[in-house]
């Protein structure tokens with residue numbers, strides 16, 4: 001290993017010695033992103049492990065992550081060939097396809113344009129700036145009512161399923177212009193299938209790491225495909241229905257926006273279009289991506305708000321002083337810096353999406369001077385970047401104030417250092433949607449309610465590991481902040 005720099009470019013990254021067949025799987029522990037932070041101390045920012053029989057390069061440190069995702073982004077923009085990804089949209093999924101190239105780039109551009117066009121679609125109500133704001137506001141008010149009812153009925157309650165229903169409704173409205181009652185049977189079935197699907201595909205699938213396992217008739221290996229087919233069927237029905245009732249002068253949702261771009265002969269992206277199946281798979285990607293992430297964020301936020309009541313009180317104070325009783329709007333984000341700082345600190349401190357979706361090298365390349373051949377799987381450790389001591393003062397303490405200057409204004413440069421949506425070519429498509437959405441939910445809930453923990457209960461902020469990490473179940477108590485006088 002004591003080779004000089006001259007020969008380093010032909011060297012593989014260093015890393016722990018793998019066992020035959022299982023590689024380093026047993027060394028990952030319950031929280032691989034933390035294990036990788038420990039390994040970084042020994043091997044440096046870029047090291048090599050083996051997950052089963054699959055070599056994986058792990059990238060830590062802002063500088064190396066930026067090099068891989070931005071500067072040399074093209075070289076790292078692929079997705080690995082994993083069994084769990086292979087059946088998404090028959091390998092043509094926007095988020096998971098291994099076929100990175102010109103047609104994938106156009107696919108992403110079309111999806112981005114559809115989201116942008118949709119976000120400009122006019123709201124029915126004159127008080128909202130767009131359809132999305134209207135949908136989110138409606139779901140957030142519904143969530144306030146449901147929390148209040150649950151608290152009256154049960155005292156304390158687990159907020160998980162109400163959060164999931166509220167966020168699923170925003171995604172349904174976004175994708176299909178449709179909302180469901182929280183007790184609608186079809187809706188609950190889809191939510192359940194989505195949860196089962198995520199559980200099944202987050203569990204390390206042995207077939208991803210030891211290829212011959214995919215031929216074994218084991219439930220753990222084939223369950224994700226079954227759940228995916230059920231979800232896809234639901235989405236396909238909605239998309240087909242949109243294609244038949246499409247009216248180019250009236251865009252109801254993202255599905256219409258996608259159909260519109262693909263049918264518009266004078267479109268700016270002249271050469272590109274998507275087949276009906278690709279439209280279905282794009283809607284399916286957006287549906288899947290916008291669901292678990294946003295509900296995960298809210299689930300974490302409510303836990304932190306009861307864990308740190310003094311922080312909750314500061315947000316109450318800011319909302320009361322600036323918004324009062326008016327319904328919150330997207331444009332209010334710039335007027336509520338403390339609330340925005342809280343949201344960014346939740347992203348940073350929890351880093352509840354600890355890694356980007358796995359990447360893959362599209363050609364032979366180098367990183368930190370080490371040689372990485374084409375088609376190597378690469379993990380970018382976002383958790384490490386968000387807890388790097390060289391970047392953050394006391395990274396383990398939860399301090400929304402770190403994002404504010406002496407005048408209480410947002411420090412935009414620091415916000416940009418938080419890594420939770422990825423960056424570069426594979427960056428999340430829904431960052432703006434997600435930031436606007438979580439803001440409306442947090443402000444609507446705290447405008448009306450005080451959130452409390454059960455007395456004597458010890459709260460635990462340790463996450464349950466997964467692609468999207470969840471908090472352990474907890475109970476919430478809510479109290480109305482303002483009593484409506486029934487005689488008025």
Ligand code: HEM
Pocket residue numbers: 094095096108285286289290291293294297353355356357358420421422423425426427428429430431433434
């Ligand atoms: C990809 C985070 C919400 C659509 C991603 C990636 C991350 C991420 C880390 C992977 C980036 C990479 O592989 O380098 C989040 C978080 C969210 C969120 C933390 C909420 C708090 C959303 C929403 C949508 C969305 C609301 C849709 C409206 C997508 C899509 C991709 C993606 C389509 C795949 C992009 C690609 O492969 O090129 N997101 N996301 N996400 N996200 Fe999000």
